[in-house]
Amino acid sequence: MQLSIAxxxxxxxxRQPDEYIDLERAALYMAQEAYPTLDMEEYVVALDxxxxxxxxxxxxxxxxxxxxxxxxxxxxxxxxxxxxxADYYSAKNSFxxxxxxxxxxxPITMSLVYLSLAQRIAFPMVGIGLPGHFLIxxxxxxxxxxxxxxxxxxxxxxxxxxxxxxxxxxxxxxMQEQFLAPVSNGHFLARMLTNxxxxxxxxxxxxxxxxAVERILLxxxxxxxxxxxxxxxxxxxxxxxxxxxxxxxxxxxxxxxxDRHHVQNVxxxxxxxxxxx
Numbered sequence: 001m002q003l004s005i006a007x008x009x010x011x012x013x014x015r016q017p018d019e020y021i022d023l024e025r026a027a028l029y030m031a032q033e034a035y036p037t038l039d040m041e042e043y044v045v046a047l048d049x050x051x052x053x054x055x056x057x058x059x060x061x062x063x064x065x066x067x068x069x070x071x072x073x074x075x076x077x078x079x080x081x082x083x084x085x086a087d088y089y090s091a092k093n094s095f096x097x098x099x100x101x102x103x104x105x106x107p108i109t110m111s112l113v114y115l116s117l118a119q120r121i122a123f124p125m126v127g128i129g130l131p132g133h134f135l136i137x138x139x140x141x142x143x144x145x146x147x148x149x150x151x152x153x154x155x156x157x158x159x160x161x162x163x164x165x166x167x168x169x170x171x172x173x174x175m176q177e178q179f180l181a182p183v184s185n186g187h188f189l190a191r192m193l194t195n196x197x198x199x200x201x202x203x204x205x206x207x208x209x210x211x212a213v214e215r216i217l218l219x220x221x222x223x224x225x226x227x228x229x230x231x232x233x234x235x236x237x238x239x240x241x242x243x244x245x246x247x248x249x250x251x252x253x254x255x256x257x258x259d260r261h262h263v264q265n266v267x268x269x270x271x272x273x274x275x276x277x
Contacts, residue, residue, distance in 0.1 A: 006032035007215070014186065014219045021185035024096070024116050027109075027192065031095040033211060043097055047113075050079070051120030058121065064138050065155075067123050071114070072153035079103060081110065083150045091208075094196045107150035108134040108192055114149040126182035129191060130161060132168040137182070146180070186219045193219075206233060224254035228263065240270050 003011070010029035014021055024047070028040045057070045075081050084093050084104040092098040099105035099113060111127060111134050118125040124139040128146060135146045135156065146161055148154040156164070162175040183191070193212045200208030213230045216223060231246030247263050257263065 004033060004036075006030075006036070010215060011218050014189065018184045018186050021189070023112060023185055023188055026185075026189050027096040027112060030189075030192070030196075030215065031097045034091070034095060035097065038097055043100055046100060047116050048120065050074075051117050054117060055121050064123070064140050064143055067121070068138070068147060068153065068155065071117060071121075071123075075114070075117070076152045081113070082152070083107075083110070089199055089202065091196060091199050091203075094192055094199065105150075106195065107148075108188075108195065110149040111136045112188075112192075114147065114153070127188045128180055129183040129187065130165065130179050131173060133164060134191065135161065137180075190216050190219050190223075206236070209233065210237075222249075222253050224250055224257070227253065228257075228259070231263075232266070235266060235270070244270055 006029050009032075010026060013026045013029060024044070025040070028038070028043060032038045032040065054071055054074050057074060059066050059070070081103045084090070084102075084106060087093070088106060092102065093104070093106040093109060096109060096112060099109045105113070108127075114136055115125050115127065118136075118138075125136045125147070126139055128135040128137050133148075133150070135148055137146045144158060146156040146158075148156055158180060161180060165173060165175050165179070193216045197209055197212035197216070200206075200212060210230065210233050213226050213233070216226045217230065220226070227246045227250040231243045231250060234240070234243035234246065244267060247267055251257065251260060251263060
């Protein structure tokens, strides 16, 4: 199957070594599949301009907390960026162009905007994949603070993050050190796509789910759940040759899967049933 130009560009971006992946461009390639006429450079230039405005407001003293205060004032007070709580599960919240146009989004895309601006003003930050709520953190040896880009740039400490996790999951999920570790660029994009996949699944948008899964597999080709899900979608779409390949691979990379018996039944059905051409 011929890949779209946007998909080809996304594939080229994510198949680089992780440290060379440009999150911003990869996210815009994702958006181009939904908006084929999207002018990526328009949004790159917009972020450049926003960063210049921030840079002009920065204090002479290089104090991280002051820098964060300047970014927060500009982003949330002057530009009016805000969390999209009223329409949290809209696919638009997962597209960087929509987030910049509408000045609202979900934690991970608001974090991406913040990271993009921080990078431009030489204030390095990293993504933090806290379950249920994405955060970012300044890369400073003597600082253990986190920034909640979704909540107007609120500054959090580790205990605040633990409290946030408890508020979301109660006693079902205890805080673990890895929850506050930086995520790779690949995992950052996969989490964006996983959100999009869930939104499309809730809308029964099969093609949307398939597109999200395919892009996750471009990043992590052996991701078991994605192999299974793509295989099942392809099975329902009567693309059995591709479905068999994915489902067999799923059982190979995840031999103790809880749903192994069900997947084997599907494989046996394809083996024993002649699909009408």
